[in-house]
Amino acid sequence: MSKRDRRQRSDSAAAHVSAVRAAAEGVIEPPAYVDVPDDARPFWDAIMLTRAADSWTPGDLVLASHLARVNADINHYLKQAEEKGRVSEGMMGPAPSAEHKVLKDLHAQSLSLSRSLQVHARATQGESRDQRKRNDLHQHANEVMTDQDDGLIARPMH
Secondary structure, eight states: OOGGGSOOOTTSHHHHHHHHHHHHHOSOOOOTTSOOOGGGHHHHHHHHTTSOGGGOOHHHHHHHHHHHHHHHHHHHHHHHHHHHOSEEEETTEEEEOHHHHHHHHHHHHHHHHHHHHTOSHHHHHOOHHHHHHHHHHHHHHHHHHHHTOOSOSOOOOO
16 A cells, blocks of 8 residues: 555544545535435435545445435334334234334344444444443533532533
């Protein structure tokens, strides 16, 4: 592997400049050769923000568009399942509804695509033992802020 083919070190000045440049450019737009419908666009944006902008390959963008569409379909079928219920009465008694079966398949596709794109929790957040430490720190900080809230310290508004 030649020197120019290597990825930048994440702690280098060039990596910091690249990250700032990518942030300034905003979310990566879908290429012309993939279709991301309007209802899938929020999922596309969230997926694109999950990894560093310079790590997306053309093939990854195709898979990301599929993942965005699958997630939009999951939303669609969840609404239907909530309206109709997850169990329907069949000839043999209660059975999972058609929407439930479709949701099961869509969830499997979503998990598979997430693993292929490395945008699942383990790839983005690290090992669960490390995430637990971060969660514990966050919970402790929330408890301290709640216990010591005397109204004198300005706090960010969400």
